[in-house]
Amino acid sequence: MSDRNTTGESSTKSDGGTVIADNTLVARWEEIREREATVVGVTAICVAIFPWLFSRAPVISDVLLGYQSLATLILIWGIFAVGFDLLLGYTGLLSFGHAAFWGGAAYAAGIVANTVSADPIVMVVAGTAFAVLLAWVLGFLSLRRGGIYFSILTLAFAQMLYYMSAAPLAFLTGGENGLTGISVTPLFGVFHLESDLPSVAGTLIGNWMYLFVGVIAVLSVAAAYRILNSPYGMVFRAIRENEQRAEFVGLNVWRYKLMAFIISGAFAGIAGSLFTIHGSYVPLQSLYWTESGEIVIMTVLGGTASLFGPILGAGLYLYVENIVSGVQQLTIPFTDIVLINDFGTYWHLLLGLVFLVVIWVAPRGIWGAVSDLRALVRRLAGGDRR
Amino acid sequence: MSIVSELAVILLNGLQQGAIYVLLAVGLSIILGTLKFVNFAHGALYLVGTYAGLFIALDVTLSSGKLQEWGYGEFGLGWGFLAALILVPLFVFAVGLLMERFLARSFYDRPDTDQILVTFGLAIVVQELFRVLFGSNSLPFTQPEYILSVIPVSGPMQLPIVGSFPRWRLWVIAITAVLVGIVYLLVEHTDFGLVVRAGTRDAEMVRLLGIKISRPYLVVFGIGAALAGVAGVVGGPLNVVNPTVGMNILVPAFLTVVIGGVGTITGAVVGGLIIGLTQATLIGLPSVTIASFTLNFSPWSQVGLYAIAAIILLVRPQGIFGNEEVAP
Amino acid sequence: MSSDPDAPSDATSTPDASRSGETLLETRGLVKEFGGLVATDDVSIDVKRGERVSIIGPNGAGKSTLINLITRRLEPTRGDILFKGESIVQMEPHQVVQRGISKSFQTASIFPDLTVMENAQIAALAAEHGEFGFNFLTHRDKLTDVHELAEDTLEAVGLLDRAHNDAEDLPYGDKRRLEIGIALAAEPDLLLMDEPTAGMSPEETQATVDLIEEVKEEMGLTFVLVEHDMEIVFSISDRIVVLNRGGVIAEGTPEEIRGDPAVQEAYLGGVEL
Numbered sequence: 005m006s007d008r009n010t011t012g013e014s015s016t017k018s019d020g021g022t023v024i025a026d027n028t029l030v031a032r033w034e035e036i037r038e039r040e041a042t043v044v045g046v047t048a049i050c051v052a053i054f055p056w057l058f059s060r061a062p063v064i065s066d067v068l069l070g071y072q073s074l075a076t077l078i079l080i081w082g083i084f085a086v087g088f089d090l091l092l093g094y095t096g097l098l099s100f101g102h103a104a105f106w107g108g109a110a111y112a113a114g115i116v117a118n119t120v121s122a123d124p125i126v127m128v129v130a131g132t133a134f135a136v137l138l139a140w141v142l143g144f145l146s147l148r149r150g151g152i153y154f155s156i157l158t159l160a161f162a163q164m165l166y167y168m169s170a171a172p173l174a175f176l177t178g179g180e181n182g183l184t185g186i187s188v189t190p191l192f193g194v195f196h197l198e199s200d201l202p203s204v205a206g207t208l209i210g211n212w213m214y215l216f217v218g219v220i221a222v223l224s225v226a227a228a229y230r231i232l233n234s235p236y237g238m239v240f241r242a243i244r245e246n247e248q249r250a251e252f253v254g255l256n257v258w259r260y261k262l263m264a265f266i267i268s269g270a271f272a273g274i275a276g277s278l279f280t281i282h283g284s285y286v287p288l289q290s291l292y293w294t295e296s297g298e299i300v301i302m303t304v305l306g307g308t309a310s311l312f313g314p315i316l317g318a319g320l321y322l323y324v325e326n327i328v329s330g331v332q333q334l335t336i337p338f339t340d341i342v343l344i345n346d347f348g349t350y351w352h353l354l355l356g357l358v359f360l361v362v363i364w365v366a367p368r369g370i371w372g373a374v375s376d377l378r379a380l381v382r383r384l385a386g387g388d389r390r
Numbered sequence: 391m392s393i394v395s396e397l398a399v400i401l402l403n404g405l406q407q408g409a410i411y412v413l414l415a416v417g418l419s420i421i422l423g424t425l426k427f428v429n430f431a432h433g434a435l436y437l438v439g440t441y442a443g444l445f446i447a448l449d450v451t452l453s454s455g456k457l458q459e460w461g462y463g464e465f466g467l468g469w470g471f472l473a474a475l476i477l478v479p480l481f482v483f484a485v486g487l488l489m490e491r492f493l494a495r496s497f498y499d500r501p502d503t504d505q506i507l508v509t510f511g512l513a514i515v516v517q518e519l520f521r522v523l524f525g526s527n528s529l530p531f532t533q534p535e536y537i538l539s540v541i542p543v544s545g546p547m548q549l550p551i552v553g554s555f556p557r558w559r560l561w562v563i564a565i566t567a568v569l570v571g572i573v574y575l576l577v578e579h580t581d582f583g584l585v586v587r588a589g590t591r592d593a594e595m596v597r598l599l600g601i602k603i604s605r606p607y608l609v610v611f612g613i614g615a616a617l618a619g620v621a622g623v624v625g626g627p628l629n630v631v632n633p634t635v636g637m638n639i640l641v642p643a644f645l646t647v648v649i650g651g652v653g654t655i656t657g658a659v660v661g662g663l664i665i666g667l668t669q670a671t672l673i674g675l676p677s678v679t680i681a682s683f684t685l686n687f688s689p690w691s692q693v694g695l696y697a698i699a700a701i702i703l704l705v706r707p708q709g710i711f712g713n714e715e716v717a718p
Numbered sequence: 719m720s721s722d723p724d725a726p727s728d729a730t731s732t733p734d735a736s737r738s739g740e741t742l743l744e745t746r747g748l749v750k751e752f753g754g755l756v757a758t759d760d761v762s763i764d765v766k767r768g769e770r771v772s773i774i775g776p777n778g779a780g781k782s783t784l785i786n787l788i789t790r791r792l793e794p795t796r797g798d799i800l801f802k803g804e805s806i807v808q809m810e811p812h813q814v815v816q817r818g819i820s821k822s823f824q825t826a827s828i829f830p831d832l833t834v835m836e837n838a839q840i841a842a843l844a845a846e847h848g849e850f851g852f853n854f855l856t857h858r859d860k861l862t863d864v865h866e867l868a869e870d871t872l873e874a875v876g877l878l879d880r881a882h883n884d885a886e887d888l889p890y891g892d893k894r895r896l897e898i899g900i901a902l903a904a905e906p907d908l909l910l911m912d913e914p915t916a917g918m919s920p921e922e923t924q925a926t927v928d929l930i931e932e933v934k935e936e937m938g939l940t941f942v943l944v945e946h947d948m949e950i951v952f953s954i955s956d957r958i959v960v961l962n963r964g965g966v967i968a969e970g971t972p973e974e975i976r977g978d979p980a981v982q983e984a985y986l987g988g989v990e991l
Contacts, residue, residue: 040857098503146698146706151502152428155705156644163641164696171689183510227855235843236854239830242840245829251709252789252823254815254844254904263854297510300805349456353518360511364496364505 032373040233043311044226051079051218055210069327070202072210073282077326078319079214079221080278081302085226088299089269093236093308095264096244100296101158104142104165105269107291108260109276111169114174114183121362124197124216129276135273136266143265147258150247159293166291183286191216197281217278224271229311231267238262241309272299301359307371316370324351395553397468400674401667404627406559409566413621416570417614417647420577423590423653426608427494429500430509432643434516435615436491438623441520444531446630447474447623454525465524471534471543475565476710478623479616482532486615489609511609513637519634528630533558562624570618573613574655579712586610590653645699651712660710668698741803742767742820742908742940743788748962750783757783758794759964765908769911770934772951775961781944782824782871783888788942789821790814797932801908812849819954820906824913826893828900834877835894838868839929841903857882867903874936875899875929880984895929902933909933923947924985930954952976 058070084106084375091097101183113131120126146157169177177183190196197213202208210213231237239260251257280286289295298321306317328352418432420523449468452458456566457479486605493512497505531546543632547557579585629635646665650657670689677684702710743765750758757780765771786792789797790811799806805816808840815821815971829837842864847853858864867902872878875895885896886978894914901909914930915923927950933939945951958975960968968974968981975981 024614030650033767037962094750096501096503100506100507107838145704148703152422152506154647155428155503156648159641160645160648160696164693164700165694167692170692172693173691220447230857232852234854234856235847235851235858235864238836238840238858239843242829242836245831246827248828248842249823249827249900252827253841254812254820255840255898256810256849256850266989267854293637297514300507300510301514334804349522350518351514353522356511356514356518360508360515363508367504368610383720 008309021190023270031079040229043229044222045103047225048222053081055214056208057376060154061211062206068308069098070323072214074322074326075210076217076247077279078315078322079217080275080282081318081322083221083224083278083320084272084275084299085302085306085346086224086311087268087275087304088308089308090228090231090271090358091268092265092303093314094232095240095261097264098300099146099156099158099265099268100155100159100293100300101142101146102103102137102268102272102299103160103291103293103295104158105135105139106276106279107169107286107300108138108165108271110286110290111177111183113277113280117186117188122187123193124188124281125190125279127188128274130222131277132270133281135269135276139266139269139273143216143262143269147261149264158375159296162291162296163293166288166293169247169291170288177286177288180288182288184288186280186284188281188284204287212357213282217282220274220278224274225311225315227280228271231313236267237264238328240358242342257258282373301355304367305359305362305369306355307369307373307375309368312372313369313371320370321355324355391491395551397552398549398551398675399555400670402563403674404560404667404670405563405663407669408662408664409563410621410625410628410639410662411642411646411665412659412662413566413617413624415650415662416655417617419647419650419652419654419658420573420586420610421614421646422589424586425498425607426602427498427511427611428504429494429614430507430640431489431510431512431516432614433636434513434637435480435482435485435558435618435636436486436622436625436639437520437633438515438558439478439619440631440635441524442481442619443474443478443623443626444484444529446477447471447534450529452524452529453611454527454676455521455523457523458525474623477619478619482619482622483612483616485619486612487608489615491610494611494683495604500707513640517633517636518693519525524633526633528632528648531626531631533627558627562628565620565624568619569654570659573617576613577655581611624711642695645695647709649699649702649709651709653713657709664698664702665695668694670709673704694700722807733926740767741765741771743942744800745788746798746800747785748784748799750780750787750792750794750900751795756964758787760797761961761964762964763966763969765940765942767907767940768938769953770943770956772945772956773956773961774948774951778959780964781961782912783819783964784911784943785942788814789819789910791988798874812844813920815844815904815906818905818907820901820904820909820913822898822909822911824902824916826890826897828885828893828897830884833882834885834888834896835868835881838871838881838899838903839864841900842867842871844970845903845905863981864935871899874902874933876925891918891925894918894922894926897928898926902937906939908942910942910944912944913946914943915950916944921948924955924973927954972981 050150055072055075057063057064058068058075059072088099090101091099109131112134113127116122116130117127120130129261142161143159145230146154146161149157170179173181188197191212191297195212197216198211200211201215207216209218238256239250242255243257243260243264247257276290294374302317302321304317305312306315307313329348331347332345362369368375413463414432414436417435418429419430421427421432422702445466446469447466449464449466452463452465457463489512493508493564494505498507534546535542542557543561544555544558546554549555589606595637625639642665646658646661649660649664650659672687672694675687677686679685706712737856741764744763746762747759748761749756758779762933763771763783773784775781789807790809790813792991794807799805801814801817801819804817806817809817829840832840839858843861846861846863846867846959869878872881875898875922876898877888877892877899880892885893888896893916898911898914902913911930918926930941931954934941943951953970958968958972959966960971960978960981961973968978968983970978981983
């Protein structure tokens with residue numbers, strides 16, 4: 005994070021405050037890398053070319069076997085994961101109940117679509133608002149106890165919501181069958197989400213659905229980045245590091261934790277609403293604890309306490325779930341030697357094992373490993389700076 | 391049936407359902423209280439217990455999964471239920487020891503969240519391993535008819551007031567009562583228990599006093615695991631048997647612990663009974679018709695469990711028997 | 719807090735003479751029981767503005783318990799605590815800090831993964847912007863007041879040149895200085911210090927004593943100190959309170975305490991000081 009002080013000296017973090025004398029390319033990149041506009045811009049570019057690379061580019065997409073709809077889904081879960089990491093990675097609170105906000109928002113968006121308006125923007129606003137309210141209530145209840153109790157209570161309340169949707173509230177939610185019959189109206193009344201964008205944009209980005217989700221995803225990343233650079237970002241990390249000390253400098257730790265919970269609930273709500281728009285259907289499963297478990301796995305795999313790690317984790321998880329699971333035989337590349345037959349059956353098991361190993365030996369996830377590598381390269385490239 | 395007998399049936403059903411939760415919660419609670427270790431894989435131990443019990447007691451025909459594909463469609467020892475009841479706790483006890491030694495121990499000094507994450511990961515791996523091996527389909531765990539060929543344990547039994555009641559459910563209550571009683575005596579009235587209780591209060595102090603605490607820890611973990619295994623064996627015939635049973639039972643088991651208060655066996659028992667009775671009551675209550683609106687309680691049975699838990703925790707955050715000074 | 723004229727950034731200000739002598743902190747019949755054990759037994763003390771009061775006593779005398787009661791880390795069984803005439807026993811710890819009582823911990827209680835500057839900024843944020851705010855979309859670079867206060871604090875404790883190090887990389891003595899800095903950045907009226915020199919080398923101890931003197935001169939802070947090192951206690955205290963078995967057995971100037979036979983008997987075991 006940027007921790008430049010007001011005197012404006014250009015010093016880099018963790019390098020002992022030494023001023024960069026050499027104006028090398030690396031140094032200049034270091035300088036602009038942390039700027040807000042750079043982060044948002046790079047994110048926007050990546051989001052824009054991702055569907056083409058993933059599902060249409062020559063060679064690459066043939067290897068990846070990606071498709072447009074999965075690209076959209078990855079962004080949706082990416083938004084969810086970014087918000088979840090604000091809570092888990094930065095504030096140090098492990099919620100096992102975020103399915104409540106994801107699924108709750110998905111249902112709220114779907115119900116609003118079926119009863120009031122199926123405009124995509126209305127759906128996102130309604131779903132997110134519901135998730136925020138729900139996060140406020142559940143956060144208020146769950147944060148009464150710290151540590152493990154918080155994890156257990158969030159899990160319990162989310163399960164309660166699942167069982168409510170399954171039977172007593174079936175008249176609203178469709179019960180076991182899920183919420184059906186949602187037909188999303190065109191964006192601004194003009195653009196059909198499923199139709200392709202014109203000319204080059206169509207090749208690059210694909211359809212209006214992806215554009216809609218992509219714009220919200222970039223805005224979400226921008227918001228998350230701003231939050232991390234606001235006083236909140238610092239307070240969240242302080243609470244994670246030493247909650248008691250944070251209280252004893254005069255900060256209302258409880259309210260900050262509640263805000264962390266509500267903010268991450270809002271991100272989950274945005275993502276959940278988009279999930280309904282994307283699929284025109286809300287499965288009952290979306291409230292089940294397994295969804296809470298999935299977001300935990302994605303975030304941890306990708307790398308907690310980083311902005312992009314969780315998105316990476318979401319992408320990886322969904323890729324394995326949707327593409328790798330369809331692979332029948334795992335062969336050694338360019339040969340016919342079969343390593344594992346019926347490979348798809350094992351995908352969940354393998355993911356579980358990878359997750360276990362990551363927790364055990366690399367708790368900072370894939371992004372953490374990448375950062376360590378980058379730090380190593382930087383040290384080798386500019387050894388004179390320390 | 392009279393109201394009294396209906397209430398008696400609800401009570402017994404609640405006791406039986408609660409008994410399973412109690413078996414799980416006692417283990418979770420003493421592990422959490424003594425070792426300060428959060429075990430999200432406790433449900434996986436239940437899963438192991440159920441499957442182990444099934445395959446020891448019966449001969450099972452697998453309809454899916456790798457074992458069936460590999461030609462082991464007929465699987466199981468068929469040694470009968472008593473053998474399962476004796477062997478499974480020993481087996482799961484050993485599994486618990488391995489788990490403490492090779493997994494939990496390296497996480498005692500790491501943050502709570504890491505403990506939750508690693509045990510959650512383990513639970514997934516175990517669940518998926520079972521899914522791959524034995525398939526996702528539910529397996530039939532038929533209730534045993536006789537133990538030692540003479541003691542009947544299945545079928546209905548005529549009881550005073552209650553009338554006819556499934557005999558197996560009574561056995562579940564009885565087995566739980568005996569086992570929990572033994573663990574209670576062990577913890578409250580032995581030197582081992584003294585160390586465990588002292589460790590619950592202040593692990594640091596016990597260590598300073600020079601008591602080597604790693605062995606009692608190992609045993610605590612093993613006992614907790616064995617109880618989860620027993621829960622799997624006795625609970626198996628009452629529910630479906632498939633790879634997700636472990637995770638599904640974990641949440642109510644944790645609620646039981648949180649309601650009763652961490653580290654107390656009494657708390658686990660009371661918590662389990664509250665949850666079991668709440669569930670049984672909501673399922674057992676007849677529907678009420680007010681004007682044209684019919685209120686049916688049974689869909690609320692799962693919800694009610696969480697609602698009760700929420701209310702108790704709002705009134706008493708440390709749980710009914712929890713100690714405020716000890717609770718983190 | 720932010721309007722307090724005694725803000726540390728304003729180094730030229732001197733304590734308001736008309737207010738010194740006024741009672742800042744007062745405990746009335748404070749009792750804390752743990753089960754059957756009485757850790758604090760009917761303690762009534764008062765601390766006047768600008769004073770430096772040391773609390774001493776043998777191990778287990780209830781010194782830390784008393785500090786923890788004042789900072790609201792522990793709930794008293796009975797009794798009342800008044801700060802600036804206002805009862806604080808119903809308050810949350812952070813509210814007490816916001817009222818002007820800051821605490822330096824016995825161990826280096828810092829935020830290890832944050833930079834030294836951020837450590838100071840956290841405390842400065844609480845001092846300048848209160849216990850909570852909805853400023854989650856405000857960039858930190860805009861909070862110049864926080865940056866200035868944090869910088870002044872680090873300068874005061876001599877850590878400004880290490881501002882961009884991670885706090886966990888500091889040597890132990892510097893961590894303790896940072897921890898004192900965090901307590902100071904809260905802009906307190908009253909600073910409670912729980913064994914500020916514990917675990918320090920003689921040089922670090924001297925530096926800390928100098929720091930305390932300096933802060934006292936510049937900010938006109940009121941101190942309550944729990945300390946084992948008798949040399950420090952007798953050199954910097956205006957008044958000493960002696961606790962034994964939870965209760966106050968003596969109270970007075972260093973000279974009075976030095977000559978008090980009850981203190982020598984109960985606490986010092988008859989050894990001449």
